[in-house]
Amino acid sequence: MASPYLLLLLLIPVLPLIFLLVLAFLVRPRPAKVPVKGRHVLITGGSSGIGLAMALQASAEGARVSILARSKAKLEEARDTIRLATGKEVTILSADVRDAEAVARAVDEAGPIDILVANQGVFIPQELEFQDLEEIRLQVEINLMGTIHLIKAALPGMKQNTKKTGLPASIAIISSQAGQVGVYGYTAYSASKFALRGLAEALQQEVISDNIYVSLVFPPDTETPGLTEEHKRRPELTNLIVAASEQMKADEVAKKALDGIKSGKFIVSCNFEGVMLAIATAGLSPQSSYMTAFAEVFGAGFMRFVGICFQWNWFTIIEKYNAKHNRG
Numbered sequence: 001m002a003s004p005y006l007l008l009l010l011l012i013p014v015l016p017l018i019f020l021l022v023l024a025f026l027v028r029p030r031p032a033k034v035p036v037k038g039r040h041v042l043i044t045g046g047s048s049g050i051g052l053a054m055a056l057q058a059s060a061e062g063a064r065v066s067i068l069a070r071s072k073a074k075l076e077e078a079r080d081t082i083r084l085a086t087g088k089e090v091t092i093l094s095a096d097v098r099d100a101e102a103v104a105r106a107v108d109e110a111g112p113i114d115i116l117v118a119n120q121g122v123f124i125p126q127e128l129e130f131q132d133l134e135e136i137r138l139q140v141e142i143n144l145m146g147t148i149h150l151i152k153a154a155l156p157g158m159k160q161n162t163k164k165t166g167l168p169a170s171i172a173i174i175s176s177q178a179g180q181v182g183v184y185g186y187t188a189y190s191a192s193k194f195a196l197r198g199l200a201e202a203l204q205q206e207v208i209s210d211n212i213y214v215s216l217v218f219p220p221d222t223e224t225p226g227l228t229e230e231h232k233r234r235p236e237l238t239n240l241i242v243a244a245s246e247q248m249k250a251d252e253v254a255k256k257a258l259d260g261i262k263s264g265k266f267i268v269s270c271n272f273e274g275v276m277l278a279i280a281t282a283g284l285s286p287q288s289s290y291m292t293a294f295a296e297v298f299g300a301g302f303m304r305f306v307g308i309c310f311q312w313n314w315f316t317i318i319e320k321y322n323a324k325h326n327r328g
């Protein structure tokens with residue numbers, strides 16, 4: 001007769017499997033595949049950096065791509081770059097995302113969208129105390145309100161499209177790791193990027209029945225024209241905190257973003273630190289992968305500890321810097 005203790009012992013390795021099964025049953029939304037080939041992808045900020053890299057990759061994969069930004073000259077340059085690299089034509093749309101009517105006109109002109117990528121963004125680092133209200137408003141209006149304008153303009157057409165084609169669609173929003181954790185010098189920027197998370201979580205519930213999947217992408221520092229500009233005025237303390245992390249290339253981030261979109265992932269991380277951040281900040285976000293859900297459930301406590309170590313390091317850097325410069 002097998003002892004009950006032996007049976008219990010046998011159960012230990014089986015428990016994680018049972019847990020995985022339970023999670024596979026629970027996770028929502030259900031895993032989905034969003035095809036890119038042959039579909040209409042509209043990318044804002046598609047004339048530079050991460051957006052341009054996404055436009056190039058989506059074109060090369062056989063999507064019909066439209067790019068939207070303000071500067072006509074930069075858009076034309078991007079169109080030429082994409083034509084040269086892929087032989088494909090992209091539609092260019094000049095509009096300022098802060099202008100809801102201009103966005104609606106541009107979206108109308110582009111035609112119904114299958115995959116919307118809200119990637120436009122501005123980042124002007126500065127301590128809140130010293131940053132002009134104008135620059136604060138600029139970041140909130142472009143990063144947050146601009147994204148709202150876009151989604152409101154694109155949704156009706158997207159819903160019609162999913163009904164017509166029966167294929168899932170995607171709304172991807174490019175946030176930032178500064179949208180997962182507040183970092184010195186990114187007060188206004190972080191506020192604009194954290195806001196996108198609330199927007200995305202609620203939106204996913206609102207559009208799931210229309211077969212639309214929301215993705216939130218969290219890139220680290222990425223080599224782009226925008227980052228070159230940012231460096232000209234990034235506070236020294238922001239540098240000290242952020243420079244410990246490795247920069248990514250725009251096309252690496254673009255690939256992560258597109259892969260996330262294609263697999264209908266809600267949270268899309270771009271590097272190893274990003275994966276740790278995602279576990280530490282999982283909160284109540286939608287999760288369609290039972291494997292990732294498993295890592296979140298069992299990694300949360302440990303990642304909280306790692307997060308506390310990071311905060312210890314950051315506050316130590318700030319204390320030392322301010323002591324050296326006789327501040328505070």
Ligand SMILES: NC(=O)C1=CN([C@@H]2O[C@H](COP(=O)(O)OP(=O)(O)OC[C@H]3O[C@@H](n4cnc5c(N)ncnc54)[C@H](OP(=O)(O)O)[C@@H]3O)[C@@H](O)[C@H]2O)C=CC1
Nearest residue numbers: 045047048049050069070071096097121176221222224226
């Ligand atoms: N690079 C980085 O280190 C990181 C970037 N991100 C995020 O990724 C996104 C892209 O960044 P990146 O590639 O570096 O950006 P860039 O500065 O290189 O490009 C920004 C793009 O957005 C467009 N844009 C800016 N303002 C508006 C507006 N008001 N209306 C329409 N289009 C606008 C720009 O065109 P134009 O000026 O002609 O309008 C340009 O095409 C941003 O949302 C950023 O916050 C996140 C983490 C790190």
Ligand SMILES: CCCCCCCCCCCCCCCC(=O)[C@@H](N)CO
Nearest residue numbers: 123176177178220221273276277280307
């Ligand atoms: C669990 C613990 C994990 C810890 C990992 C921590 C790493 C966080 C670093 C945050 C860097 C923020 C970069 C923002 C880049 C950006 O958006 C700008 N280039 C634009 O201003």
